[in-house]
Amino acid sequence: MKLKSNLSLGLVAVACALTAQVALAQKAGDNFVYGGMAFSKTSSSLGPVSDSQAAFSPFTTGTTATIENFSTAIISAVHMYTDNFGVELTLGIPPKLKADITAPSVAPLGLVSTPMNSAITQTALFPSVVGMYMFKTPGEKIRPYVGFGVNYTTYSSISPNTSFNTVAAFAGNGVSLSSSWNPVYKFGAIYNIDDRWSINAGLAYVPLSTNVTLQANSAITPHNLPNTATAKLTINPTDFTLKVGYKF
Secondary structure (H helix, E strand, O other): OHHHHHHHHHHHHHHHHHHHHHHOOOOOOOEEEEEEEEEEEOOOEEOOOEEOOHHHHHHHOOOEEEEOOEEEEEEEEEEEOOOOEEEEEEEEOOOEEEEEEEOOOEHHHOEOOOEEEEEEEEEEEOOEEEEEEEOOOOOOOEEEEEEEEEEEEEEEEEEEOOOOHHHHHHHOOOEEEOOEEEEEEEEEEEEEOOOOEEEEEEEEEOOOEEEEEEEOOOOOOHHHOOOEEEEEEEOOOEEEEEEEEEEO
16 A cells, blocks of 8 residues: 555656646747748749830740749747747748749740749748747647748849740849748647757748849840840748747
8 A cells, every 4th residue: 555655646746747847838938949841832923024125025925933842941939928929030041942934935036835944043031020829828738829920031042044045035134033021920839848848830821922023135035135024923832840949
């Protein structure tokens, strides 16, 4: 009987210790650092193309473009202002975005309407700040959350693949993409392993678009005319994130 009593007391003590540890997770004043991966599925499209030279319209009307899905490593920091509200700053290794383009046939150049995979590549940097509301209490093992914030996206290392004749003609003198502020909608859940370590799985949607400007190479364009083509490129990524965090 004494052995059983001691064993029971021991189990109760362990359970109380584990409960106390979990109770410390995501409370007011806590700071977390997370590291993991983001997998982005795009829902992209290209709006109507506008040309500075009216003579180019027949060659660009009907052009389509999509951004391939991508992934990158990310790191984020979270500060809890209350037991239920925190703010998360997220940065990632800038991924390379690949634009697949299909342009109409251009008879004078001997071009046919075929998909041009990775016709233009660019590196994107999109840090975000998101306010997060966590449901339940700091003592719960699993804490669902919802979040809303803002993202700022910039582009660099933009490279047109001039091995495609169409790209060489209509973007041979350079490509630029505009920076933009975008809302971020997020939800997910945190699983608390103990009072220090946790796993964060989330889903975020960013209605993201950019204005694309293409500078033609007049040496090989129809009529040897210079041309500036502009269009709105919608990317709209849905990000699936999985991160491991540590509380300091």
